[in-house]
Amino acid sequence: MDLTNIFMIAMVMVAIVLAVAEVLKKTFNINTQYMPITSVVIGIFVGFVFWPLADYPMYVMVISGFIAGLTASGTFDVLKAAKKEGEL
DSSP states (O other): OOHHHHHHHHHHHHHHHHHHHHHHHHHHTOOGGGHHHHHHHHHHHHHHHHGGGSSSOHHHHHHHHHHHHHHHHHHHHHHHHHHHHTOO
16 A cells, blocks of 8 residues: 555545535535635545445545545635636
8 A cells, every 4th residue: 555545545535525515615604714624524524435435444545535625625725716816
């Protein structure tokens, strides 16, 4: 098991975490300042959900979910900044 596998799993989870975080934000009117921690928690939860489907130990899936949550929150911040500048 190397770090490449963890990052590959996390990249698959990023899209799911982004989608779920956006749905939760719109549904429950979550303030944008809480979105990074929300994305990390969702990422860890997605890692737990995917754990029985993968051939990796649970800690690998939790780490992958954590990385996916951090990546999703960074992506969210970049898109928010780009929207403010009018690039999107």
